[in-house]
Amino acid sequence: MDAAEIGTADALLKRNLPLMKSEAIDLSKADIKTGLIGRGRLIRGGRPRAFNVHVLPSDQGEIGFALDATPLEEIEKELDRHIKAHVSTLDKLSTAIAIFGPDQRLRFNNQAYAQLWQLDEGFLAAQPAEGEILDKLRTARLLPEQANYREWRAKQLQTYSKLEPREDYWYLPDGRSLRVISEQHPFGGVTHLYENLTKEYQLESAYNELYEVQRETLDNLAEAVALTAPDGRLRLYNPAFKRFWSIDQAFLDKKPHVSEFAQLPGLSVESRAAWQDIKFSVTGLEANRKEHDGRIGQDDRILHYRAVPLPDGNALLTFTDVSDAVRAERALNDRAEALEAADRLKNSILSNVSYEVRTPLNSIIGFSEALALGMMGELSAGQSEYINFIRRSSEDLKSIIDAIIDLSAIDAGQMELKLASVDIGGLLESTAGKFLALLEKRQLHLTIEMAADVTTIIADRDRLEQILGNLLSNAAGFSAPHSKIRMGARKQGNNLQIWVADSGRGIDPEYQNKVFDRFQSKPLPGSHRGPGLGLALVKSFTELHGGKVSLLSKLDQGTTVVCTLPINGPQKPSRPLAANAA
Numbered sequence: 001m002d003a004a005e006i007g008t009a010d011a012l013l014k015r016n017l018p019l020m021k022s023e024a025i026d027l028s029k030a031d032i033k034t035g036l037i038g039r040g041r042l043i044r045g046g047r048p049r050a051f052n053v054h055v056l057p058s059d060q061g062e063i064g065f066a067l068d069a070t071p072l073e074e075i076e077k078e079l080d081r082h083i084k085a086h087v088s089t090l091d092k093l094s095t096a097i098a099i100f101g102p103d104q105r106l107r108f109n110n111q112a113y114a115q116l117w118q119l120d121e122g123f124l125a126a127q128p129a130e131g132e133i134l135d136k137l138r139t140a141r142l143l144p145e146q147a148n149y150r151e152w153r154a155k156q157l158q159t160y161s162k163l164e165p166r167e168d169y170w171y172l173p174d175g176r177s178l179r180v181i182s183e184q185h186p187f188g189g190v191t192h193l194y195e196n197l198t199k200e201y202q203l204e205s206a207y208n209e210l211y212e213v214q215r216e217t218l219d220n221l222a223e224a225v226a227l228t229a230p231d232g233r234l235r236l237y238n239p240a241f242k243r244f245w246s247i248d249q250a251f252l253d254k255k256p257h258v259s260e261f262a263q264l265p266g267l268s269v270e271s272r273a274a275w276q277d278i279k280f281s282v283t284g285l286e287a288n289r290k291e292h293d294g295r296i297g298q299d300d301r302i303l304h305y306r307a308v309p310l311p312d313g314n315a316l317l318t319f320t321d322v323s324d325a326v327r328a329e330r331a332l333n334d335r336a337e338a339l340e341a342a343d344r345l346k347n348s349i350l351s352n353v354s355y356e357v358r359t360p361l362n363s364i365i366g367f368s369e370a371l372a373l374g375m376m377g378e379l380s381a382g383q384s385e386y387i388n389f390i391r392r393s394s395e396d397l398k399s400i401i402d403a404i405i406d407l408s409a410i411d412a413g414q415m416e417l418k419l420a421s422v423d424i425g426g427l428l429e430s431t432a433g434k435f436l437a438l439l440e441k442r443q444l445h446l447t448i449e450m451a452a453d454v455t456t457i458i459a460d461r462d463r464l465e466q467i468l469g470n471l472l473s474n475a476a477g478f479s480a481p482h483s484k485i486r487m488g489a490r491k492q493g494n495n496l497q498i499w500v501a502d503s504g505r506g507i508d509p510e511y512q513n514k515v516f517d518r519f520q521s522k523p524l525p526g527s528h529r530g531p532g533l534g535l536a537l538v539k540s541f542t543e544l545h546g547g548k549v550s551l552l553s554k555l556d557q558g559t560t561v562v563c564t565l566p567i568n569g570p571q572k573p574s575r576p577l578a579a580n581a582a
Contacts, residue, residue, distance in 0.1 A: 052066065052067045052069045053065075053066045054066070054067070087108070087110075090108075090110040091110045091111045091112075093110060093112060094112055094196070095112060095193055095194065095195050095196075096109075096110065096112040096113040096115075096116040096117075096193070096194035096195075096196075097109065097110045097112070097113060097191070097192070097193055097194075098113050098191070098192045098194075099185060099189060099190075099191050099192075100130050100160075100185075100189045100190050100191075100192070101188060101189040102160070102188035102189050103129075103189075104129050104130050104131065104157065104160060104189070104190075105127045105128065105129050105130075106124060106127045106128055106129075106130070106133070107127065107189065109124055112194075113194065116178075116194055116196070117133075117137055117142060118140070118142070119133070119136070123136075130156075130157065130190075131153065131157060134153055134156065135153075141173050141174075142172060142173075142174070143170070143172070144170045144171055144172060144173075145173060156182075159182045159183075159184070159190045160184070160189070160190055162184075163184060165181060165182065165183035166181070166182045166183070167179065167180070167181050167182075168180045168182075169197075175198070176196060176198045177196075177197045177198050177201045178194050178195065178196055178197065179194075179195040179197050180192065180193070180194055180195075181193040181195070218236075218238040219238050219239055221238060221240060222240060222320075222321070223240060223318055223319065223320045224237075224238065224240040224241035224243070224244040224245075224317075224318065224319035224320075225237065225238045225240070225241060225316070225317070225318055225319075226238075226241045226316075226317040227314055227315070227316055227317070228258050228282050228314060228315045228317065229313075229314060230313035230314065231257075231283075232257050232258045232259065232279065232282060232283040233255045233256065233257050233258070234252065234255050234256055234257075234258070235255070235314065237252065240319075241317075241319070244303070244319050244321075245261070245264060246266070247264065258275070258278060258279045258282055258283065259275075259279045259283075261275045261278075262275035262276055262279065266299075267298070268296065268297055268298050268299075270296040270297050270298070271296050271297075271298045273296075274294060274296045274305055277292055277294070277307075278292065278305070278307045278317065281307040281309070281315070282307055282309060282315035282317075289309035289315070290309070291306070291307065291308050291309065292306070292307045293305060293306040293307070295322070295326075300323075301321055301323045302321070302322050302323045302326045303319050303320065303321060303322065304319070304320045304322045305317070305318065305319045305320075306318045357401055358398070358401060361394055361397060361398055361401070362398075364390070364394050365391060365394045365395065365398070368387050368390045368391040368394065369391060371383075371387045372384065372387045372388060372391065400533065403533040403534070403536075403537055404533070406466075406537060406540075407533065407536065407537065407540060410540045410544060415544065417459070417460040417463065417544060417545065417570070418460050418461075418462070419458055419459060419460060419569050419570075420458070420459075420460075420461065421456045421457075421458060422456060422457050422458070422459050422461045422464060423455070423456055424450065424454050424455065424456060424457060424489050424496070424498075425450060425454075427461065427464055427465065427468070428448050428450060428468070428487060428488075428489065428498075429448070430465070431465050431468040431469055431472065431487075432446055432448060432472075432487065434469065435469070435472050435473070435476070438473075438476055439476060439485070442476055442479070442481060443481040443482050444476055444479055444481070444482075444483060444484070444485055445482075445483070445484045445485070446472075446484075446485045446486075446487065447484065447485075447486050447487070448486075448487050448488060449486060449487070449488030450488055450489050450490075451488075451489065451490040451491060453491050454489045454490060454491055454496065457496050457565060457567050457569075458567070458568055458569030459545055459565060459569060460545070463541045463544070463545070464498070464541075466537060466541060467498070467537075467538050467541050467542065467563055468487065468498065468500065470534035470535065470537055470538050471487075471500035471534075471538060471561050471563075472485070472487065472500055473534060474500075474534050474535065474561075475500050475501070475502035475504070475559070476502075478502060478504040478505065478559070479502045479503065479504045480504060483502070483503045483504065484502075484503055485500065485501070485502050485503075486500070486501045486502075487499070487500045487501075491567070492564065494566060494567055494568065495547070495564050495565060495566055495567060496564070496565050496566075496567050497562050497563065497564050497565075498562075498563050498565070499560060499561060499562040499563070500560070500561055501558060501559070501560040501561075502558050502559055502560075503557070503558040504558050504559065505555065505556060506553045506554050506555040506556060506557055506558055506559055507551075507553040507555075507559055508555070512551060512553055515535050515551060516535050516536060516538070516539040516549065516551075517536065535561070538561070538563065542563045542564075542565065544570070545565050545566070545569070545570050546565070546566050546569070546570030546571060547563060547564050547565035547566060548563075548564050549561065549562070549563050549564070550562050550564070
């Protein structure tokens with residue numbers, strides 16, 4: 001009556017209402033005899049309800065009754081939703097999952113399972129037996145290689161008869177590594193989980209390899225290396241650390257605190273103080289953990305140490321034996337001091353050369369000139385020849401001494417240029433005039449070639465005259481009689497080039513890079529012999545003006561020396577580097 005929404009039984013009978021539409025239950029007479037249940041829906045108060053209908057035969061026809069099944073249907077629907085959600089979740093997992101029923105046939109698998117074994121969806125949908133799947137995977141060489149496959153296969157299928165879970169590791173021929181967990185399903189059958197550990201193993205292998213490389217690197221370092229934990233205890237060390245401090249292995253095995261190293265026997269005062277500093281550096285508050293380094297003396301050695309706090313709270317300690325470097329440094333300092341003392345002594349000697357050597361030399365030159373003029377009486381031919389030889393030798397000696405003093409002054413940075421505007425034409429003519437007697441004596445011809453745009457230069461006239469004089473003297477000394485010498489000047493951008501060229505024998509190629517070195521002289525038989533300072537002075541004076549010197553020489557074709565000088569004078573006068581300065 002409640003389902004039909006009719007108040008009394010009489011009214012319901014008069015209405016003769018069916019519980020369901022006849023077409024809703026299609027039962028044969030055989031079904032009715034067995035009491036088969038049909039299902040139907042009844043809407044009451046606008047709310048659908050589910051019920052089970054029972055139809056039984058009777059003498060007067062058929063008796064039917066309905067049982068309300070709405071709660072059961074709701075529970076079934078909820079269960080169906082849970083199952084679908086569970087399947088969806090399993091499909092999204094990267095771990096391959098397969099569930100086999102008690103009959104060893106596949107009941108469920110997720111997408112990861114199909115992808116792991118590269119199996120067809122159609123093949124899996126047919127619910128193959130687990131043994132069939134194993135055979136298919138073996139044919140495709142996707143299972144671990146086995147000496148006795150039948151025995152291994154039977155062992156895998158024993159999971160259905162064992163209650164405890166089984167964990168195994170499969171190493172596949174294609175290089176993959178799997179962890180396989182098998183356990184019985186609560187509703188019968190077996191659940192298999194396949195976890196791909198290939199990347200984890202690769203990472204672990206790479207990590208282990210890196211660790212071994214770093215371990216071997218540390219063990220073979222000459223430097224002592226140690227690592228302390230955030231609590232200040234020793235965590236890691238290399239053999240050099242043990243050797244540096246002569247520490248017993250038993251002491252290291254107990255992972256001592258950094259403060260204990262300051263109490264080691266045989267430490268110097270410096271070493272104990274250094275370990276105290278290291279302790280405060282590596283165990284202090286984070287704000288006070290700063291890099292600390294220094295040097296200590298220990299057992300006739302000099303050690304450089306460094307404590308470096310690391311971001312993870314650890315601290316790195318390094319100790320390097322710098323004894324050899326310190327000794328070399330000290331030796332270099334001693335040598336530098338000795339060189340400075342020698343340089344001061346040299347300058348002191350040279351400062352006295354002007355008076356102690358030049359004064360008596362000037363006297364010799366003066367007396368020889370007086371004798372040559374006959375002021376002490378007439379001289380014989382032989383006496384005149386000796387007097388002239390003494391005078392020339394004295395002049396040569398004076399030139400050598402002047403050159404040495406000039407080079408020494410340049411090396412000491414004591415030579416200052418007297419810069420002024422110099423007329424190039426007048427400079428060339430006056431220098432040539434001073435060498436006319438020498439050139440005539442040696443039967444040489446000198447020509448001056450000066451470009452029309454050459455006028456003046458900012459320079460030290462006396463030093464330019466020394467440059468040209470040395471070049472002319474050198475050219476005359478190595479020129480054959482009746483040959484020509486050319487001297488000239490030309491502009492090159494903002495520079496002026498002055499040059500002297502001869503047509504003599506030339507210079508050997510292997511000797512050309514040495515001609516500007518001091519005391520380098522290579523005379524030819526019967527030719528000019530000098531101390532080898534002329535070209536060295538030319539180079540030094542040119543560089544003092546901020547210029548450079550170059551040479552062009554070919555055998556049997558002569559030699560040309562070119563000095564390139566800035567027309568506006570040196571920008572920053574500096575001390576040139578002498579070729580063989582101390």
